[in-house]
Amino acid sequence: MSRVSWRPVLLAICALAALIQIAGVIDATGMGSAPPWLGLLGANSGASSKPFSIEVTAVDPGGPADRAGLRRGDLIDIRANSLVERYSLLDAPLNGRPIVLSVHGTDSAQERLSVTPQPLKPTWNFWPGAFAALWLLLFAAMIAWRRSDVPQMRLLSLWLAVFVLTGAMLGFASPWAWMYVLLNISLAIVGPLSVGLLAAFASGFAQPLSLFRRTAQLLCYLFLAIFAVLSLVGIVGVITLRFDPLPIVAGIAALLPIAAAVLAAVFCGISAIAASRGVERQRAAWTLIPLAAFFCLYIIGWIANSSSSSYAYSVGVGLVSTLVFLTAPVALTYAALSRRLIDVGFFLNRAAVFTIVSAIVIGAFVLVESSVSEWLVTVGHTASTLISMGLALGLGLSLRFIHGYVDQFVDRVFFRKRHEDEAALRRFAHESSYITDRSTLLERAVREIKDHTDAAEATILVKDGAAGYSTGIADGARTIASKNDPGILALRAWHKPVDLGSIEDTVLRGEFAFPMVSRGTLVGVLVCGAKSSGENYAPDESDALLALAHGVGTALDVLSAQLEQPNELVLRELAELREDVKRLARTQGEAATY
Secondary structure, rough: OHHHHHHHHHHHHHHHHHHHHHHHHHHHOOOOOOOOOOOEEOOOEEOOOOOEEEEEEEEEOHHHHHOOOOOOOOOOEEEHHOOHHHHHHHHHOOOOOOOOEEEEOOOEEEEEEEEOOOOOOOOOOOHHHHHHHHHHHHHHHHHHHHOOOOOHHHHHHHHHHHHHHHHHOOOOOOOOOHHHHHHHHHHHHHHHHHHHHHHHHEEEOOOOOHHHHHHHOOOOOOOOHHHHHHHHHHHEEOOOOOOOOHHHHHHHHHHHHHHHHHHHHHHHHHHHHHHHHHHHHHHHHHHHHHHHHHHHHHHHHHHHHHOOHHHHHHHHHHHHHHHHHHHHHHHHHHHHHOOOOOHHHHHHHHHHHHHHHHHHHHHHHHHHHHHHHHHHHHHOOHHHHHHHHHHHHHHHHOOOHHHHHHHHHHHHHHHHHHHHHHHHHHHHHHHHOOOOOHHHHHHHHHHHHHHHOOOOOOEEEEEOHHHOOOOOOOOOOEEEEOOOOOHHHHHHOOOEEEEEEOOOOOOOOOOOOEEEEEEEEEEEEEEEEOOOOOOOOHHHHHHHHHHHHHHHHHHHHHHHHHHHHHHHHHHHHHHHHHHHHHHHHHHHHHHHHH
């Protein structure tokens, strides 16, 4: 797929993840006068040795389970409950809907207890966690929009979107059994995919991969496939009860494949960082470490919820997981701005667009919801929630229309100078072919670059026969680079811009080198130094500089051919004259013989 084809696919996945994340927030907090669907039992549970029974491992003092009479060590037989109630016990309880439990106490007595989940009270870590998820999706969308032409950046965008999508679907409560089943089937696929994408993204650093790194990656994929199959088998067991599904869906043993896969993916990330060098190592560290740490801590939290006898301990692990999760957007912000994942100007552009679009959508939603809130109270809980979700979906589908107008407005008001500079560079790339003097061409090119990129220095090296490449204008110290210089070699081999900071032992000094190619040959090199403002070169700016380099390179090739053409004519005429002299000498020799 091309960049144009990948971009809408990735943006659609980001939009889907954002809608599900927002729906998850509504599911946990409610909307308007409608109460939330997600409730809280106030107890942790795990698989037990008795078939079809889950064991209560911890109880929150004063919580719904405690008030109903549940105690640590009690066994709950899930066969006595409906499918919705089974999923309420195993995944996410439905707020306000009583669940009648068949309980075997520690004294082996059997009794029936009724537990009514209470609304979840969002703690201080709930809203920052939701904000961090949307922040990650913003990064994923920006990378998809800006860097979808780079395979590794596509992987990063997809990884972030799938990672947030997995978290958004966890703990989603519903009054319908089919939605629980759909969510669990989706999680059986999306959850392992989020871990597999981590290993795939790590493999993009320090290529080619060693045998050890390839083996770790294959082991990660194998463990994820095993976990996905077990998850689907567990879903079938929960639905049909033809076999005991609890060792698969609630047992610690079921965590072994996903835990092994996470460890393999983390090892892929660590080995990628160790094998990388220079700027690439910094990018790998700042993108791989935060989310890899969260994956590890999430597995620890899962085990704590299943086995810990302290309810407060499992809550504490969840709080720490949120804190670790919050570091991911901060780290990615730093990597995006200082490690050239995304340029500063584009980041500010997207931030402004995101802020304005969010304000419009949220304002419209609040206005409409407040105007019909009294009517929603009269239509019932389920209908009120469905109408509110439909309203949210309608506003979500209108985002593209709103975003288009806001994007144009922000570009015209805040970033006009940037677009004008880019257009000027592309305009000179076209005009350069009409310049008939070599010195004028090179001087104009350097001046245009400095005027429209804020580059402190710009140098052009042109092909200098067998010696290699040298500066074409006498401005300061003369730079000479051989054809085997590492920077020149990379430009000759790939015909793509080169980050000079990642190449050692090159005489080219600057931030980026752009190839000046004509008829498949590197005829020159454009070297751009750091910007006076300290900002990095934007992707669109780099594209414009590459177009200028190609245009000037073609013009140089044409001028060189024109200079060589008279010499070729003189040499051809001399050769013809030499043949005429030889012919005349032979004729005179033959006449003398006679």
